[in-house]
Amino acid sequence: MALPASKPISVYVFDAYGTLFDVHAAVRKNAAGLGPDAQRLSELWRQKQLEYSWIRTMMDRYLDFWTLTEQALDTAFAMVPTADRSLRNTLLDAYSQLDCYPEVPQVLKTLKDNGARLAILSNGNPDMLDGAVRAAGLDMVFDAVLSVDTLRIYKTRMEVYEMATNQFRVYPEAISFQSSNRWDVAGATAFGFRTVWINRTGNPDEYTDLAPAAVLSDLNGLTTLA
Known part of the structure; x- marks a missing residue:
């Protein structure tokens, strides 16, 4: 399923827990x-x-x-x-050192090699994120690791998603936001990101009025989305 034509995607922003790192x-x-x-x-x-x-x-x-x-x-x-x-x-x-999902390193490398800028936007505090990223060997991949700890509020507050647009100085529609959490995808969609729901467990859609641009079973399909 291709993303709708609009401004070209220049930044890929990822939720951390459940999306990149296996919380279980x-x-x-x-x-x-x-x-x-x-x-x-x-x-x-x-x-x-x-x-x-x-x-x-x-x-x-x-x-x-x-x-x-x-x-x-x-x-x-x-x-x-x-x-x-x-x-x-x-x-x-x-x-504090969760495993990343098997496909994560290669998908991120491919996106990076294709010229994309990459970031994490997470509820995790900086020490948690640093430990997980380093344990997965991803510390040289991301252009930014953004934590809500800076704002002292959690997703799905709009100010959290605004951290990414401020960081990269782009409009929301230039960002592809990936999360395994449907509520997070709903929040990011409301903010204006082009969103991709990584539905790893085949859950039903709970927020049909805030639909993602694409639904994937893991991150592997991300590199083929237009």
Whole structure:
């Protein structure tokens, strides 16, 4: 599915967690020790992490994303009492250096070789993002790594997406924004980005009035979009 003809895309901006980096990798690596409900723990961890970011933004009571990640894990453990809580620090250490998805390095290299500028725009705080990017060997790829920590608010506030247009001094429609989170794609679409939903798990569309320009099952198709 080609992007609609308009201004040429000069910048590709990526969400980090769930789009470039596998948010469930930390639990998956420790699943045997966590027990039979490890997957449930991972799902709740992610769910609460995002929920806390939205609630904090609505209340204007910012806490950095690493703190929310810790709080969310503690809640997940409380909700999954069968999981071995002694692995808490092991899981947090693994989360600080999450695996990237297999196709990510080559896709980013291809885009870069084709002259595109690349950036991350993430809820993650700078230390989290630096650790993940370095662990994946992507520290020489991005022209910018933008964190909401600068603004002390979270997506989907429009000011967050404006960080990318300010950074690269382009109009929103010149930016292709990629995220695996449909709510993030909706926010970026509302802002004016050309958006690509990386629907890795085949989820149904929840925001039909804020449709992405394209839907992909992973990042591999991105290099073929016009």
